[in-house]
Amino acid sequence: MTESTYQQLQISTSLAEQIAFEYFNIQGSAKPLAGEIDFNFRITSSEKSYILKVSRPDAALEYLTFQDELLKHLEQKSPDFTYPKSYRNADGQGIFDYTDAHGNNRKVRLLEWIDGYLYSAVSPKSENLRFSLGQKCGQITNALVDFNHALAKRSFDWNLADALWVEQYLELFSEKELGIISFFIEKFKAIQPQYQNLRKSTIHNDANDNNIIVSQHLQNPSVEAIIDYGDSVYSQIINDLSVVLAYGIMDFEQPLEAAKAIVAGYHQQFPLLDEELQVLYTTTAMRLVISVTKSAINKKKEPENDYLLISEKSAWRLLEQWKDISENYAYYTFRSACGMTPCNTYEAFVEYAQNGRWTIEDLIPESKNKTITPLDLSIASTFIGNFSNYINSAALDDKISRKVKEENLLFVGGYGEARPIYTTDAFKIKTNEGYEHRTIHIGVDFWTLAHTAILALEDGVVFSCHNNDHPKDYGPTLILKHQLNGLVFYTLYGHLTKESLADKFIGKVIKKGEKIAEIGVEAENGAWSPHLHFQIILDMLGHENDFIGVSSPSNWPIFSSICPDPNLLFKTPLLNSKKRTDQLDQIKYRKQHLGKSLSLSYDKPLKIVRGEMQYLIDEFGQKYLDTVNNVAHAGHEHPKVVEAGQQQMAVLNTNTRYLNDEILEFAEELLATFPEELSVLHFVNSGSEANELALRMAKAMTGEKDIIALEIGYHGNTQGCIDISSYKFDGKGGKGCPENTHIVPLPDAFRGIHQGENTGAQYANHVAEAIQKIQSKNRNVAAFIAESIVSCGGQIDLPEGYLNDAYRYVREAGGVCIADEVQVGFGRVGKAFWGFQLHDVVPDIVTMGKPIGNGHPLAAVVCTRAVADAFANGMEYFNTFGGNPVSCAIGRQVLQVIKEDKLQENALEVGEYLKKQLKNLQKSYPIIADVRGEGLFLGIELVDENKTPLPEETNYLANRMKDFKILMSVDGPQHNVLKIKPPMCFSKANADYMLEVLTQVLSESFMMNE
């Protein structure tokens, strides 16, 4: 076809509008839509929308009536099924002829418009959405199984069963493309005998991503309808799922992972057979092969028609990714999605194992002279201890070897165990949402002395004998193949000595009980402490010399089936894999026995079992970047802080009634960070206790009870603190403002009662007014308390001059000024060590908490000598735990680490960088209305164009960031501020990753459309 004839076929929008008016009496505007065969338009009238379809010249009427009949059949089978119904023209015709300007006969139809979004345009394509896509397709298959029509059996290029026509066009492809296409063509040929006999029916055959309509509830979208029945054909039923998979999983990092939910949804509506799942990998690929072949042909024929090329790039990428997936692995994954045991020989293996008797002695005879002891190397393992012991694993290896030798142990364990040693970058893989670590160990490990003999558990032959010697691999490895009564399985032995494998060759016959190898010494076994890695494998998935030894949590259901638990053979309680407490049970217990007012973060709570600097790690070894926890100031479980606590705890922990060096040294070092006026310390155990003490001090100093505090302020959980925290007493369950508390407006220059520049004095006037009000009742102000950046208020920077004026008014009235530095202190704000220093004031009392002990319950109050003297009225101040040597040793070490690791400098540098980048992001996403804060204490406020807060979007962002393993918290009175206050070791690379993900989530459908 020449360019000009293609142009001749085009229908203009004005012509489309004219046709709609003339034949259907619909006055509307037309917008062109994608379509391969027809020319399609969305016609929008003042009442509703329609799809006008104008065919190419001489389209066969019978195909269009075939579609009409098929739709009627669907309507009969399921009246509430959503699909586009067709309208009749003034003459009562659903399809009619129209002669275009060039004299061509065209067929015209008008269909109902179904509201929603195209699947191709929705992001993310969540698991729920994909599941609903599968369900919708399964429903259509179900409805069509008894639809018969002669035209369904027409010959058709898009019929997968006829796909081999593509072989005529191989010359259109490059060598690389040809490699991919031929690979799948060969597979398709190989499955033919089985494929030909699969179930057949009329199928939809075109659930591509532009034919799938998604609901408008973008927080949790689902598929509403699948349109366009023009490609329906009689074919293998599995082809329908193959089509939807081919398009439904395009553009995913891990397409097979994305396929699971679609297959599961389909199977729920239309149960699939094992023989269908066996071919699904190949048929999905063949649909893509047809698609890229069509694109190649069409590129030549109609170079101007962009629609024909729409999915070409994505189809090629998916073909490449698909080729890298093992066919059997895909088959097991599909089986798993359908609720079947993933590996089809697993059950036969279990039966074989049940009928036999093996002991650990059969594998390692020397074990009879050892104490067999389970070794816990799980994420939460206290045997491993601090993360520094696995980041540099020599310490852990040494510890294991030493115990093995000194205590004559045989350490065992590891099957199904998520291990922190695999949380390093070497085990990190890209997933559909960020990253995942392959942390779950698939075999069993036996730690004992080097050169310990290993025997064969079963007759077999050598399948492979190889030195897998790159760092931290299996080292010298032996794989035996066993074939017994039709069951085939393999046993893998890793970390052996080279000599013990010297006499092995592929095919060598091995007898049960025969010595097959020895455990290798560290130097040659892959550099681990001497141990045997023993793994059972039912399908080598094409591997020859080794096999995957660790799995990601998402792939564990498949790998645990391909590699069954070796303890199925040994049946010893010593090797029972650890039972994890079910999350739901935990939640239930918490609700019943831990006080209902405790809350859990996130819609789907996390079980965190380990900390590692700026990361938190869940029970499956998945690492979350923590931007919430300003308590772990130096970094979660900072080795030096941990060590300081452990060492002091081992020596002494008492109270302040004895002389002790720790408390004095800590006091001296802490006081050195303050202006000299602040010279007296009291140590306590929490921020609340610090503020409670500060209030008592203020009251003792002034003889007054009235406190001025900020709107939405939070100062702690004791009664005294709640009484001055409007965040609590004005919030859910609160009892309102107490008589002696006076709340002044939140000095929020962005959305508060005074907005814009230079609002400090205006807001401070409210403090003066509060003082007058107190005085008008013949009382006076005891204290004014404020944070230097108001955290619960939504990371509100105090306007310039505010604290200065407020402090002046309070002091003039005889009151004291308290700075609550529980959140913002210890260098977090970057430019200064204390938040109040940003405002050039010196408080009378400063309270500290959270970061001071890096997670250890420690807090402090520093005050002027005058305040301290007034407080010391003769009543002893005793605090059982406050100022104990362990807490003080920890506090001292935190101060030391802040200096050594240059944490304040880091907060300044990374914080300013992050703030600048967030402000840049604001330009593309105006929903980010304000970026504020200092150092690593930042806030992002989300509002619409009328400054109306957007809590749903903020909550969506926080939950989506968690999907990408970035923890963020939401605050502010309207829950529309995203807070960023990570451990102070948060790096520029962390900031970049956070920004990358934030940008991606901000561009998702929910953020763009609602």
Ligand SMILES: Cc1ncc(COP(=O)(O)O)c(C=O)c1O
């Ligand atoms: C500003 C502020 N002050 C005091 C407290 C109370 O500290 P704690 O929870 O350690 O008692 C908090 C706790 O969130 C806080 O944010």
